Amino acid sequence: MKSSARTNRSVLLLIFLAVSSLLVVATEAPSTAATYTWFQGKAQNNRMLYETSCARQFSRTGVAGSVKATGNAFRMTVWIGSASSTGRISAQIDLGYLTTKATKARWVFDVDPTDPGKLETGVRLTGVPSGGMRSSSEPSAMAGDAKSTDPGAELGSVITLGGQALRMVGKTPEATYWTYGDDAGQQHLVADFGSYVASAAVPVADYLASGVELVSNAGRGEQDRTAILLPPGFTVQTEHTSLDFEHVSSELITATGSSENERLDLVSKDGTLAAVRTLAPVS
Numbered sequence: 001m002k003s004s005a006r007t008n009r010s011v012l013l014l015i016f017l018a019v020s021s022l023l024v025v026a027t028e029a030p031s032t033a034a035t036y037t038w039f040q041g042k043a044q045n046n047r048m049l050y051e052t053s054c055a056r057q058f059s060r061t062g063v064a065g066s067v068k069a070t071g072n073a074f075r076m077t078v079w080i081g082s083a084s085s086t087g088r089i090s091a092q093i094d095l096g097y098l099t100t101k102a103t104k105a106r107w108v109f110d111v112d113p114t115d116p117g118k119l120e121t122g123v124r125l126t127g128v129p130s131g132g133m134r135s136s137s138e139p140s141a142m143a144g145d146a147k148s149t150d151p152g153a154e155l156g157s158v159i160t161l162g163g164q165a166l167r168m169v170g171k172t173p174e175a176t177y178w179t180y181g182d183d184a185g186q187q188h189l190v191a192d193f194g195s196y197v198a199s200a201a202v203p204v205a206d207y208l209a210s211g212v213e214l215v216s217n218a219g220r221g222e223q224d225r226t227a228i229l230l231p232p233g234f235t236v237q238t239e240h241t242s243l244d245f246e247h248v249s250s251e252l253i254t255a256t257g258s259s260e261n262e263r264l265d266l267v268s269k270d271g272t273l274a275a276v277r278t279l280a281p282v283s
Contacts, residue, residue: 013161013190013197034126034128034130035125035126036055036060036128037122037123038054038055038123038125039051039122040121040123042119042120042121043107045109045112045114045116045118045119046106046113046114047106048104048105049105051104051123051125056100058125058128059098059099060080060098060101060103060127060128061094061097061098061099061126061127062092062094062126063079063080063093063105063124063126064090064091064092064123064126065077065090065091065092065105065121066091066121067089067121068119068120069107070202073109074109075088075107075280076090076105077091077105077106078091078092078093079105081099081101081219082217083095083217084216084217084281085199085214085215086200086279086280087200087202087214087215088200088202088206089202090200092126092198092200093197093198093199093216094127094196094197094198098129105121105123107119107121108282155169155170155171156169166178166180166190167180169251169252170251170254171248172248172254174193175191175193175225176191176192177189177190177248177254178190179229181204182201185203186204187203187212188201189214189227191214191227193216196216198214208231210277211228211230211234212228213229213278213279214226214227214228215227215258215280223258224280225254226256226257226258226278227252227253227254228245228264228276228278229252230251230253231266232251233268233269234267234272235267237265237266238265240264241262241264241278243258243259243262243278258278258280258281259278260278260279260280261278262277262278263275263276263278264276
């Protein structure tokens with residue numbers, strides 16, 4: 001039974017990476033293999049985006065969204081059904097099974113949520129079967145003959161899935177956390193909860209300055225899960241937050257729940273100071 005659980009987790013993680021294009025705003029065609037972009041264009045600050053009637057024709061396993069911005073003054077949340085993932089400028093969640101649950105997305109400029117400005121935004125379905133509509137509840141139906149790699153590795157171990165080299169940065173009873181950098185200059189934090197996978201990404205420059213933040217929720221009535229990949233070489237000095245963070249590793253801290261715009265002060269070995277502001281799903 002234990003071996004089977006590990007296989008299911010690695011198959012889901014493999015699907016997540018294999019069917020998901022990079023979390024950046026792209027100028028791709030509306031429909032690509034294994035994804036379907038239902039919004040690509042200028043979206044207004046703090047305005048909910050709902051999937052189109054054309055998108056409703058496709059089964060999907062997840063949703064991904066991104067806004068063309070930098071810095072930690074933004075939040076992007078995507079939903080599939082009641083499950084959600086939140087990052088600074090991009091977020092993605094995959095349930096691991098085909099569904100017709102509706103998707104939506106919203107980003108907000110935290111400095112001024114009422115600002116009517118617009119930014120380039122992309123939202124897409126992920127895990128769309130190549131044949132369009134197909135009914136299946138088995139993640140393995142999407143995995144084909146892909147060889148699964150047991151992600152139950154030790155801290156710092158590297159595995160290659162979906163053409164990406166993922167490094168394990170922490171493990172809790174709820175999830176295993178991975179990070180990787182892509183060719184577009186984005187640093188990703190991936191949380192594999194076994195039953196679903198969520199991720200967020202920021203430009204490498206933002207990662208080096210303030211890390212990568214991810215808030216996820218399976219949509220089953222439990223609390224949010226917050227994870228922060230700290231910028232390299234920094235440790236937490238002071239926590240000005242209502243959350244009770246667990247220091248999972250030297251790179252990763254996690255907490256049950258989420259909070260908006262609270263602060264963690266960081267310090268590097270040479271005394272350089274930095275700060276991370278917590279985030280909560282866009283409401």
